[in-house]
Amino acid sequence: MRRHRTITPTVLYFGTPVAVISTVNADGTTNLAPISSYWALDDLLVLGLGATGHTAANLRERPELVINLPDESQWQEVESLGRTTGASPVPAEKPANMTSARDKFDAVSWHPLTATTVAAARVAELPVHIEARATRIHDEDGGLVVVHARSTAVHVEDRLTVADTSYIDPSRWRPLIYTFRHYYGLGKRRGIAQRAELQR
Numbered sequence: 512m513r514r515h516r517t518i519t520p521t522v523l524y525f526g527t528p529v530a531v532i533s534t535v536n537a538d539g540t541t542n543l544a545p546i547s548s549y550w551a552l553d554d555l556l557v558l559g560l561g562a563t564g565h566t567a568a569n570l571r572e573r574p575e576l577v578i579n580l581p582d583e584s585q586w587q588e589v590e591s592l593g594r595t596t597g598a599s600p601v602p603a604e605k606p607a608n609m610t611s612a613r614d615k616f617d618a619v620s621w622h623p624l625t626a627t628t629v630a631a632a633r634v635a636e637l638p639v640h641i642e643a644r645a646t647r648i649h650d651e652d653g654g655l656v657v658v659h660a661r662s663t664a665v666h667v668e669d670r671l672t673v674a675d676t677s678y679i680d681p682s683r684w685r686p687l688i689y690t691f692r693h694y695y696g697l698g699k700r701r702g703i704a705q706r707a708e709l710q711r
């Protein structure tokens with residue numbers, strides 16, 4: 512029998528994959544920001560953002576984005592990107608060690624790649640790019656923003672797919688997992704769901 516106790520954690524980050532969000536700046540360049548609060552249902556993507564971030568500001572003006580997914584080896588670039596904001600000056604609500612960065616690609620030596628359906632650039636060094644258009648931006652109390660977006664195109668590194676199909680091979684995809692602000696990769700597979708496209 513498990514024994515439980517009532518706690519008051521500061522965050523509820525029980526573990527989600529990390530994404531790096533590309534949005535379009537006023538001058539047409541692309542801003543990048545790591546997030547871990549997102550999920551997908553069919554082609555609907557839901558993102559949780561801080562209201563004072565530059566990503567939320569960009570999406571309100573230009574509702575186009577790319578959800579780039581890093582793999583487990585890329586946590587250090589993700590971590591340093593998380594200490595930068597595209598906003599200038601740095602909003603007062605941001606952590607004290609945050610700095611403004613006009614070119615986030617340059618900040619982590621990544622390179623932009625033109626997207627096929629949106630104006631935001633993809634990140635060449637990241638293995639998965641989901642292009643999307645924001646359809647709804649909802650403000651919640653406490654400076655929280657929920658963005659609904661629909662995927663418009665998906666690009667993945669060749670080696671992640673099963674030959675000549677649109678299936679991702681889960682044995683090759685190694686997402687970066689964020690759990691209580693620690694970075695993890697995946698462990699060993701524990702099973703295969705009945706609905707999985709790939710049954711091996």
Ligand SMILES: Cc1cc2nc3c(=O)[nH]c(=O)nc-3n(C[C@H](O)[C@H](O)[C@H](O)COP(=O)(O)O)c2cc1C
Pocket residue numbers: 529542543544545546547548549559560561563564565566567589590592593594595596597598609689
């Ligand atoms: C691993 C990781 C996960 C993060 N998850 C989120 C998130 O889900 N939502 C969010 O708004 N900020 C998240 N952040 C913080 C933003 O990346 C940070 O506030 C950044 O300055 C935002 O940049 P921007 O102001 O240019 O949008 C995360 C940071 C890291 C490193």
